[in-house]
Amino acid sequence: MTAALLAPSDPEAPPRRPSRSRVGVRDAVGQSLAIARRNLTQFKSDPSQLLDATVMPMVFTLVFVYVFGGAIGKGQADYRQYLIPGIMVQTVSFAAQVTGIALNLDFSKGVMDRFRSMPIARSAVLSGRIMADVCRLTLGQGVILAFAFLIGFRVRTDVPSVFAAVGLLVLYGVALSTIAAYVGLAIRSPQAVQSVGFLWMIPLQFGSSMFAPPSTMPGWLQAFVEVNPTTLVVDACRGLLDGGPVAGNVSGSLFWIGGLLLVFVPLAVRQYGRRTL
Amino acid sequence: MTAAIHVEDLVKEFGSTRAVDGVTMQVPAGSVLGLLGPNGAGKTTIVRMLATLARPDGGRARVAGFDIVTEAHQVRGRIGLTGQYASVDETIPGWDNLYLIGRLYRLPPRRAKALADELLERFRLSKAAKKLPRDYSGGMRRRLDLAASLVGDPEVLYLDEPTTGLDPRSRLELWDMVRSLVARGTTVLLTTQYMEEAEALAENIVVIDHGRVIAEGTPAELRGRTGGQVLRIRPDRGADLAEIARQLSGTGGRSAVTDPDEGLITLPVSGQEELTAALHALTACGVPVDGIDTHTPSLDEVFLSLTSGDPADDTRRTA
Numbered sequence A: 001m002t003a004a005l006l007a008p009s010d011p012e013a014p015p016r017r018p019s020r021s022r023v024g025v026r027d028a029v030g031q032s033l034a035i036a037r038r039n040l041t042q043f044k045s046d047p048s049q050l051l052d053a054t055v056m057p058m059v060f061t062l063v064f065v066y067v068f069g070g071a072i073g074k075g076q077a078d079y080r081q082y083l084i085p086g087i088m089v090q091t092v093s094f095a096a097q098v099t100g101i102a103l104n105l106d107f108s109k110g111v112m113d114r115f116r117s118m119p120i121a122r123s124a125v126l127s128g129r130i131m132a133d134v135c136r137l138t139l140g141q142g143v144i145l146a147f148a149f150l151i152g153f154r155v156r157t158d159v160p161s162v163f164a165a166v167g168l169l170v171l172y173g174v175a176l177s178t179i180a181a182y183v184g185l186a187i188r189s190p191q192a193v194q195s196v197g198f199l200w201m202i203p204l205q206f207g208s209s210m211f212a213p214p215s216t217m218p219g220w221l222q223a224f225v226e227v228n229p230t231t232l233v234v235d236a237c238r239g240l241l242d243g244g245p246v247a248g249n250v251s252g253s254l255f256w257i258g259g260l261l262l263v264f265v266p267l268a269v270r271q272y273g274r275r276t277l
Numbered sequence B: 001m002t003a004a005i006h007v008e009d010l011v012k013e014f015g016s017t018r019a020v021d022g023v024t025m026q027v028p029a030g031s032v033l034g035l036l037g038p039n040g041a042g043k044t045t046i047v048r049m050l051a052t053l054a055r056p057d058g059g060r061a062r063v064a065g066f067d068i069v070t071e072a073h074q075v076r077g078r079i080g081l082t083g084q085y086a087s088v089d090e091t092i093p094g095w096d097n098l099y100l101i102g103r104l105y106r107l108p109p110r111r112a113k114a115l116a117d118e119l120l121e122r123f124r125l126s127k128a129a130k131k132l133p134r135d136y137s138g139g140m141r142r143r144l145d146l147a148a149s150l151v152g153d154p155e156v157l158y159l160d161e162p163t164t165g166l167d168p169r170s171r172l173e174l175w176d177m178v179r180s181l182v183a184r185g186t187t188v189l190l191t192t193q194y195m196e197e198a199e200a201l202a203e204n205i206v207v208i209d210h211g212r213v214i215a216e217g218t219p220a221e222l223r224g225r226t227g228g229q230v231l232r233i234r235p236d237r238g239a240d241l242a243e244i245a246r247q248l249s250g251t252g253g254r255s256a257v258t259d260p261d262e263g264l265i266t267l268p269v270s271g272q273e274e275l276t277a278a279l280h281a282l283t284a285c286g287v288p289v290d291g292i293d294t295h296t297p298s299l300d301e302v303f304l305s306l307t308s309g310d311p312a313d314d315t316r317r318t319a
């Protein structure tokens, strides 16, 4: 073993000695995938991260369906059908928080020094994180859908619509993840990242049509609820899963997602650059 | 062959403190340089700059022929770093740490797997391959960190206090590993608090204090810097230590070092005159003396005599 390590480098795979300052696209993608794999391995070793993001929405579901459901859902045939698309959006917004916390922890541990002293693409750590998030968000949706079926939720549309809904949810999750990434990189302490995360997430969740129809709310709140992207995504998913209008809400959602990415991707990248200087 | 590490007037400031204050040094390719200095001397800061983790505020450095600021990426492709504080990934198992690094270096998956197995075996971590490093002992984490710094087959390896926290067996193994790496041409920059370690491994030693080079040379040359001899005096009463030290310092030579635990005073003396003057000063004190002798100093004593004393006293500096 010693001999193998100390022998001159394997002729089959000579070590990379970059002669230019830039990493080629193929290498950058490979490195992002390696980081993504690492982030997914984290979940395997510590599944609580995924649980955190799915258990909370399940608890919310039970509480809202069985405790408040009677009151809130008055006049609706089945409150579950109304609530579950909202819970699916809640799941992605909880899951997005993990992105910020995980990035922040990477920086507060020594591992970032290791990455930074290696010839890897600058974008690899961030893009690897996003790739892993897409897997995590999709998995989270699978778990929540299965749970929803267990408690009696039924899809009243078709399979392609379900895929479209999950796709939209994952996209929204990625957009929220970039906000969380920015917060996680901009703030030093992991506890503060968590508090600030909840600070922007709570109004986004509760100031929406997630749990109750906006028509039951006071006027000033309705104004907020109507422009809240969460409302658009929730209503789009209702349309896609339970039937009803879809097009307007989907295009509104996509518009918001694009806008959020346009603002927060550069912010997160810039903050990442600052932390790694 | 040119120097593998070429440092010129390197400066790093943190606020108003100059952690590194104009350091110049060379490390010939395929050799080991021992960077010695007390706590806070600036060793880690130098290593971090040479590893492209911190940006210098002044001066220049080239590693393996590339500038550490403008060609940082090329430098990164040629170095390995074992930092003072382990930079292993605590969130994934030991094997995955090494495999990840292999893949980040773009080794083919098969090669990255084989290398991860090989390195774990070499560092006696095979049994812990599937465990998370947060469940490792301090020494195991350290060894994993070392293994990680070898995945990229570095031309230049930085080891920042690599044996701190290692048991004697692991320390000797590490020394052997450094020797075999050097035998195949790797250049090593090693920081340490232990003279013994520097002497065991390094052809050249640079001693820094307060961010400046205060001495450099081979271990033998450093010994010579104290004039070859050390006068040791053991007074009868420990209480007399300070008085003797004061008197000896008045003789104009180097300052005496007191060791209250041992009840000893040591004074480097170069030549007949200084020795005679010191003995006169000692007699003038009139304190009872238990023992007195002269000996050729160990490197530890050289280190202590170099780094003790008034930091503002520039006469003691060579750089």
Ligand SMILES: Nc1ncnc2c1ncn2[C@@H]1O[C@H](COP(=O)(O)OP(=O)(O)OP(=O)(O)O)[C@@H](O)[C@H]1O
Pocket (backbone or CB within 6 Å): B014, B017, B019, B037, B038, B039, B040, B041, B042, B043, B044, B045, B046, B084
């Ligand atoms: N990030 C930082 N911010 C502020 N000051 C710093 C920072 N890093 C190092 N310093 C200061 O720079 C000086 C040199 O520190 P450095 O860690 O390089 O010393 P060292 O020789 O490695 O010491 P040790 O033997 O304890 O590891 C110290 O005074 C330290 O307080």
Ligand SMILES: [Mg+2]
Pocket (backbone or CB within 6 Å): B043, B044, B045, B084, B160
């Ligand atoms: Mg240090």
